[in-house]
Amino acid sequence: MSEHQHTEPTDDAAEPTSEKLVELAKRRGYFFQSSGAYGGVGGFYTFGPQGASLKGNVEDAWRDRFAVAEGNMEIDAPTIMPEPVFEASGHLDGFDDMLIECPECETSSRADHLVEDNTEYEDAESLPIPEVEEVIAEHELVCPECGSGLADVAVENFNLMFATNIGPGDSDPGYLRPETAQGIFVEFPRLKEYARNQLPFGVTQIGRAYRNEISPRRSIIRTREFTQAELEFFVDPEEDEPDLEAVADVAVTLYPASEQNAEDGDEIRTTIGDAVEEGIIGDEWVAYFLGVAKPWYDAVGVDMDRFRFRQHLSGERAHYAADCWDAESEIDGNWIEMAGFAYRGDYDLSKHAEHSGDRFTVFKQYDEPKTVERATVDPDMSYLGPEFGGDAQAVVEKLETLAGRNRAAFEGESVEIELEGESHELPVEKTGFAVEEQTEAGEHIVPHVVEPSFGVDRLVYTVLHHAYREDEVDGEERTYLELEPEVAPTFVGVFPLQSDDELEAVADDVVDDLREAGLSIAYDDSGNIGRRYRRQDEVGTPFCVTIDYETVEDEETTVTVRERDTTDQTRLPVDGLAETLSAIREGDLEFEEL
Ligand SMILES: Nc1ncnc2c1ncn2[C@@H]1O[C@H](COP(=O)(O)OP(=O)(O)OP(=O)(O)O)[C@@H](O)[C@H]1O
Numbered sequence: 001m002s003e004h005q006h007t008e009p010t011d012d013a014a015e016p017t018s019e020k021l022v023e024l025a026k027r028r029g030y031f032f033q034s035s036g037a038y039g040g041v042g043g044f045y046t047f048g049p050q051g052a053s054l055k056g057n058v059e060d061a062w063r064d065r066f067a068v069a070e071g072n073m074e075i076d077a078p079t080i081m082p083e084p085v086f087e088a089s090g091h092l093d094g095f096d097d098m099l100i101e102c103p104e105c106e107t108s109s110r111a112d113h114l115v116e117d118n119t120e121y122e123d124a125e126s127l128p129i130p131e132v133e134e135v136i137a138e139h140e141l142v143c144p145e146c147g148s149g150l151a152d153v154a155v156e157n158f159n160l161m162f163a164t165n166i167g168p169g170d171s172d173p174g175y176l177r178p179e180t181a182q183g184i185f186v187e188f189p190r191l192k193e194y195a196r197n198q199l200p201f202g203v204t205q206i207g208r209a210y211r212n213e214i215s216p217r218r219s220i221i222r223t224r225e226f227t228q229a230e231l232e233f234f235v236d237p238e239e240d241e242p243d244l245e246a247v248a249d250v251a252v253t254l255y256p257a258s259e260q261n262a263e264d265g266d267e268i269r270t271t272i273g274d275a276v277e278e279g280i281i282g283d284e285w286v287a288y289f290l291g292v293a294k295p296w297y298d299a300v301g302v303d304m305d306r307f308r309f310r311q312h313l314s315g316e317r318a319h320y321a322a323d324c325w326d327a328e329s330e331i332d333g334n335w336i337e338m339a340g341f342a343y344r345g346d347y348d349l350s351k352h353a354e355h356s357g358d359r360f361t362v363f364k365q366y367d368e369p370k371t372v373e374r375a376t377v378d379p380d381m382s383y384l385g386p387e388f389g390g391d392a393q394a395v396v397e398k399l400e401t402l403a404g405r406n407r408a409a410f411e412g413e414s415v416e417i418e419l420e421g422e423s424h425e426l427p428v429e430k431t432g433f434a435v436e437e438q439t440e441a442g443e444h445i446v447p448h449v450v451e452p453s454f455g456v457d458r459l460v461y462t463v464l465h466h467a468y469r470e471d472e473v474d475g476e477e478r479t480y481l482e483l484e485p486e487v488a489p490t491f492v493g494v495f496p497l498q499s500d501d502e503l504e505a506v507a508d509d510v511v512d513d514l515r516e517a518g519l520s521i522a523y524d525d526s527g528n529i530g531r532r533y534r535r536q537d538e539v540g541t542p543f544c545v546t547i548d549y550e551t552v553e554d555e556e557t558t559v560t561v562r563e564r565d566t567t568d569q570t571r572l573p574v575d576g577l578a579e580t581l582s583a584i585r586e587g588d589l590e591f592e593e594l
Pocket residue numbers: 001002003179211213220221222223224225226228337338339340453454455456457458
């Protein structure tokens with residue numbers, strides 16, 4: 001849960017585009033704070049008609065790339081899970097942020113953010129609480145809301161999970177999942193069957209996650225309910241290798257930990273292939289998914305000049321994560337995390353195995369059966385019973401473990417075991433010790449996990465922010481969103497020039513044709529034509545089709561087609577219009593070619 005000063009600014013920093021974007025988003029139906037009729041509630045946002053459509057298109061594009069094209073499965077698990085799941089995952093004990101509450105105005109703030117925003121510390125999250133308290137006192141930091149001093153105020157750990165009860169009463173606590181990933185890990189014993197026990201395989205999920213953030217901020221960038229798109233990719237660490245060839249030439253901007261730590265460190269422009277070769281990206285699987293993600297981000301409309309992969313600093317990384325990189329986008333001069341790519345080892349599956357007692361392994365068949373020597377014991381119970389009484393079974397278990405670990409212990413006349421701190425000698429002949437040859441077809445292994453974890457809301461925000469443009473058309477200021485046709489909520493605006501039965505009849509036919517071709521259409525017959533264009537420009541509609549008097553006068557029925565970014569216009573016959581626009585949407589044709 002890192003949030004660095006160099007990657008995220010304070011709320012009061014001047015953010016011209018963000019401010020204008022948030023206003024546009026509300027006015028045009030992209031997103032707005034929820035429950036406004038009741039005063040609004042912090043950290044919850046509703047996606048309006050345009051936003052829901054954009055978000056859905058982004059999710060579809062993610063599904064196409066990370067589930068369908070990669071051959072991974074998709075699941076849809078519940079958002080509430082029982083307490084033992086989060087005991088196992090570590091969220092119950094460790095999913096905390098540092099909370100400081102102002103005694104004067106009762107405003108809650110994240111203590112680490114307070115320190116990062118107002119001192120030279122860049123990674124206060126990794127400091128122990130007493131040190132954070134010291135820094136707050138030393139720097140005489142004050143409440144961001146009312147300005148009261150916070151020098152003597154205690155900092156506490158605050159668990160970010162939303163708690164609830166499953167069923168009546170409180171005997172069965174549950175939590176709203178703080179990440180979609182646990183829904184995949186918990187079902188692993190069944191999911192591996194669907195994958196026919198063959199590694200590697202991947203499972204994706206797109207769904208809501210909940211975090212009771214102490215101070216949600218920057219509109220949909222830090223909310224309390226948000227959407228994640230996660231892939232858990234399970235591999236055999238000994239044998240599976242990614243298809244690095246496929247992404248070797250992908251050009252990337254990397255900001256490795258070494259550069260972040262260096263005095264004059266800088267971003268590195270390289271390719272995935274070279275970065276792996278030079279050891280900049282330590283794990284090949286992580287490198288592979290960075291290579292898949294970069295062109296995908298480009299395709300959905302993230303500006304590649306304002307995009308980079310930043311490696312986690314050692315203090316930021318979970319202890320089990322071998323390598324971790326974030327995809328970051330630049331927003332008004334600051335970098336925000338859009339996704340994390342982590343090599344998580346066998347941590348998650350081992351924890352769930354330990355806590356649930358279920359099998360979180362995959363049976364790995366050897367190419368050829370192996371003959372192995374196994375040391376076994378078959379103790380003489382008529383001897384152990386009288387000798388050890390109620391402890392006889394414990395002695396058997398000790399002997400079994402010892403035979404597996406240290407055969408040499410059985411080489412003499414007697415063997416020594418330890419029981420509750422006391423040492424006992426047994427005649428070897430009474431243990432039934434033997435070494436046998438066994439043929440084994442394979443072994444049970446715990447797969448390792450590579451996790452690309454995307455935040456959909458932050459991506460939607462970035463796509464809108466990077467698409468935001470202002471220019472002047474015919475002496476008038478214009479705002480438009482240069483959204484990629486693949487994700488734009490509406491593809492074509494259709495306007496009859498005037499309220500006229502003949503024009504409207506043609507417009508209706510055009511709408512029917514285009515909708516039949518699967519294109520999303522906005523029909524607008526109100527206001528002057530310039531204003532209708534502006535409305536569509538502001539929501540990022542790539543094309544507008546106007547039905548005017550030439551349409552009905554000409555022998556061939558033609559319409560004006562206007563392109564959003566250039567505002568260039570051309571006349572096209574209604575016949576074949578749907579095919580032409582579909583070809584543009586698919587990327588098979590450029591507007592300039594018309
Ligand atoms: N409160 C939030 N609001 C919106 N999106 C979020 C939030 N927390 C996490 N995400 C998204 O989920 C993705 C994966 O979650 P992860 O646990 O790696 O985030 P994180 O490192 O805790 O984020 P942060 O450091 O910003 O709190 C993030 O990259 C981000 O896009």
